[in-house]
Amino acid sequence: MYAPEQDRPAVLDRRTGPYGEVVLRRHGDRLEIIANGCFLMDTSDGRSERLLVRSALAALPSEAVAADDASAAGPGVGPHLLLGGLGVGFSLDEAAAETRWGRITVVEREAAVLDWHRSGPLGPYSATARADSRTQLVHADLLDHLRDTxxxxxxxxxxxxxxxxxTVTDGNRSLYSPAGLAACRERLAPGGVLAVWSAGHSAAFAEVLRNNGFCAVRTEETPVARGVPDVVHFATRPA
Structure with missing residues (x-):
């Protein structure tokens, strides 16, 4: 039996680039990003992506967080946040809604994702955040950016x-390796926080974090409609 036409995903854009194929499609009232044939994320529920940003700020030492309104004071006042991956924009929207962030840098390697936000269907999900003077979008591979900045x-x-x-893209495995985590640790200020979103808990990754110079390693879970909870792994660079 075939699904009714309205229940079938409709492909809005399909791109093939250096990291494989990335697709934006509409499925009912939600937009979905598919990479190399594997579902990545959609616009139906951004709780775990928002938790990623909100809990990372809460984990910072109080002296690192400006008590006043950094967005009103201008870029550079308050802690500097890097978001690895723009996705559908939930993390960026959460960050820009928080006035205590001083700067918000988003590193996204897929030109298609940036286009879908700047002039495509994902634009409404990030428009306010992209217009924020604290926000900078960078088109780059995250590890390349960490090594070059x-x-x-x-x-x-x-x-x-x-x-x-x-991982649905083999090249992304290196980010979670000892070398990739060393690059993250090097770009963090002392006492800085690393927060890593995951589709499931990974005891092995938590151990890799502990073995590669991070402390205060912990996880937070967010229930999802079906399946195991989403997880955010947190770790701190020693002060």
Whole structure:
């Protein structure tokens, strides 16, 4: 039996680039991003992506967080946040809604995703945040950016692929390796927080974090409609 036409996903755009195929499709009232044939995320529920940003800020030492309104004071006042992956924009929207962030840098390697936000169907999900003077969008591979930049970040929030144990792009595995975590640690300020989104809990990844110079390693879970909870792994660069 075939599904009714309105229940079938409709492909809005399909791109093939250096990391494989990425597709934006509409399924009912939600938009979905598919990479190399594997579902990544949609616009139906951004609770775990918002938790990623909100809990990372809460984990910072109080002296690192400006008590006043950093957005009114201008870029540079308050902690500097790097978001690895733009996705459908929930993490960026959460960050821009928080006035205490001083700067918000988003690193996204897929040109298609940036286009879908700047002039495509995902635009409404990030329009206010992209217009914020604190926000900077960077088109780059995250590890390349970490190795090339001279910036230091107070928080790195990574929402890359489906997490350390389930990557749909082989090149993303290196981000969760000791070398990739060393690059993250190097760009964090002392006392800075690394927060990593994952589609499931990974005890092995938590151990890798502990073995590669991070402390205060912990996880937070967010229930999802079906399946195991989404997880955010947190770790801190020692002060």
């Amino acid at each position: 001279h910036d230091r970040y107070d928080v790195l929030c990574l929402d890359i692929d489906n997490g350390p144990d389930w």
